[in-house]
Amino acid sequence: MIEAVGLTKRYGKTLAVDNLSFSVPTGRVTGFLGPNGAGKSTTMRMILGLDTPTGGSALIDGKRYRDLHQPLRTVGALLDAKWVHPNRSARAHLQWMAKSNKLPARRVDEVLEIVGLTAVAGKRAGGFSLGMSQRLGIAAALLGDPQVLLFDEPVNGLDPEGILWIRKFMHRLADEGRTVFVSSHLLSEMALTAQELVVIGRGKLISQSSTEDFVAQATENTVRVRSPQLAVLRGALGRLGANLRDEGENLVVSGMDCADIGELAAREGVVLHELSPQRGSLEEAFMQLTGDSVEYHTELTDGQTPATLVPAGK
Amino acid sequence: MSLVSAERIKLFSTRSPWACGLLAIALPVAFTALLAAQAGGDLEIDIGATQLTAGLGRSVVLVLAALAVTSEYRFGTIRSTFQAVPNRSAALLAKALVVAGLTGVIGACVGFGCWAMFRLIKPNAGLALDSGQDWRTVAGQALVFALAALLALGVGILVRQTAGAVALLLVYSLLVESLVTLIPKVGQDIQHWLPFFAADRFIGVGRDNGAREVVDLPLTPWGYLLYFAVIALAVLTAGIFSATRRDA
Missing domain, CATH: 3.40.50.300 (P-loop containing nucleotide triphosphate hydrolases)
Known part of the structure; x- marks a missing residue:
């Protein structure tokens, strides 16, 4: 120990x-x-x-x-x-x-x-x-x-x-x-x-x-939903308190699993084109957790010269 | 005892101590042969004259001893050492003991080797060892080499970098001590209290001329050895003390 x-x-x-x-x-x-x-x-x-x-x-x-x-x-x-x-x-x-x-x-x-x-x-x-x-x-x-x-x-x-x-x-x-x-x-x-x-x-x-x-x-489990009647589904999901996020033509739902969403869609008579569970990658989760604490950030997004890379601690 | 064995394995399992050791003996003995071959004219032949080139060996031994610890810092093995033996003083004292033992043997080889070489070339010069003073001059190299090595080890622990430690030791022992006499008035008096001058007084050989004896010296030969020993051990102690305080 x-x-x-x-x-x-x-x-x-x-x-x-x-x-x-x-x-x-x-x-x-x-x-x-x-x-x-x-x-x-x-x-x-x-x-x-x-x-x-x-x-x-x-x-x-x-x-x-x-x-x-x-x-x-x-x-x-x-x-x-x-x-x-x-x-x-x-x-x-x-x-x-x-x-x-x-x-x-x-x-x-x-x-x-x-x-x-x-x-x-x-x-x-x-x-x-x-x-x-x-x-x-x-x-x-x-x-x-x-x-x-x-x-x-x-x-x-x-x-x-x-x-x-x-x-x-x-x-x-x-x-x-x-x-x-x-x-x-x-x-x-x-x-x-x-x-x-x-x-x-x-x-x-x-x-x-x-x-x-x-x-x-650390990893957030979400479900991706594709449907021609998204508006109807969105309303029903919203009433149940799920977190919704748009991703292009699709809807990403967190806080509910595939089964719940599928059953809800059936009750509401909504046609589904896709219902797929998404698993956040470990690396993403790790980045999310330690993101604020990385010592040497590189500024690659603003199109300027990247910050000098500093070698690891050993 | 196991720490001493560990340090012994460490010292003898790389090439540089072997190379330094052989060089430390071969250099002065070879130059003694040259010197003896030309002796007889300007050079007064006595036991002291046989030891004129021993300083070459001593310089190599300074390098050997400094390397014994700076190479550990260079390659990171000092960390493995302190990891295996967290009592750093004990680990470094064991190293000091091994280095002193080896360099003492080298010193004896140099002392007797140079004397024997001189005698071989000048068999009729009356170079028998028949007084205590004669023995001190020849056998005393063992003590001087071992103490010089401890001093160099202390410098090595303090400086940690091979180039820095070796440069410091060689420049000091070969140049600074002789150049001190250039200081007006007090230069000579200061020189009488410098460590390698002290070592040479114990052996009884002059820095630049074996025949010139300085009369009004502050210490006797054995007093000078003690003085040299105190300085060497003080430097070693300072090194060990700093190693116990520093991050490895």
Whole structure:
């Protein structure tokens, strides 16, 4: 269980993380969702004791990270796959980490086997592809067989095969009863991977709920109606208190489902040409929720030079 | 102990410490051979003369020690280190111990290597080690190299960037300390209290002329070693202290 209470991080005038409180339940995959620059990486660094919070605290099973004895046995983390010396072999990289937490040397070969890097264990990590680096980082996170795992944007930049591998791997870890906290800026990815969601924007908590609830809440279900007698139907729907919106020749109804509308149309003797349920996309919902909190808006609509794109937080 | 083993694996699993270590020994020994071959005229031959080129090795060792920590900052492995060992002082002290051990061995190789090379080329010059002072001059390189490395490690932790740390260390040790004497009146007195001058006084070898002994020095050779040690450890402590306070 990871618990953040009033976590705050200020860099000069910028408030990167603003009074953030959430909890990551034990034995589940919890997604940490937010647009680029929302403060996800900073939060994760504070959980791991790498950055000192300006205010508040982050606790892992009730303890500060700094107070954990041999922390790799409790918490495994992959924040950046590039945090490896390019001239050091994958095996040597894992060996020193294992040694620092008094983990047996055979554990190194075990985790290499788990992530499928045994064949290249003696090769320089600098020559690894992003996917291989990512696997090496996961091997390092698994070294101490920890119950809690943190991954920061693990699928960023991976090819589809790599993404699928990571996704399956997360599920496997959760099936083993581990607590997995994984960040992403892609809701569609998180909807497939995570059971719980912590959503932040501009360093502030937007919501914490199960993924299902979040998706149901965030996406608006509507029904599109096409009919030559729209005016009649509009009046009947209006009397029942449905929300109506015109979309070209069609009518978009929210607050009623297809069955209700169909029955109403039959009662009123209205001919229907189309009656189709519409599901809002996850990305749209996410944009809607975090729209105000995206740090670097691009002004593409006014036809002027687009604003400079600023790279993500890592 | 496990932290020391971890740091040992880290140091020896990349190439640059090996390259630096070999260079730190090969350079001064090779130049000693050149020097010895031409010795006899202007140069007075004594034990001190065998150590004239050791400073080359010491400069390489400064680079080795600074790299041991700046490369960790460069490649982000310092974060993995602090993640594995949240007690940053312990992690960095373990690194200091490993670096000091390695550079001490390098220093001994340089001291005895240069002396042996000189003696090989000038077998009749009476270069036997038969006084405590002779032993201090040759074996003392181990202590000087190790302490210089700790100082460089401290600078590396403070500066964090390889280019910055290495430039600072080399420019200071090779240029600034000698140029200080250009300051009128007080220059000489200031120089007597500078760290690498102190190290050289302990060895008993002059910066530019092995034969010239300065008479009115404020400290004895062992006093100078202690002084150098205090400065090196102070810089290292400052580095470790700042690393525990900073965000990694």
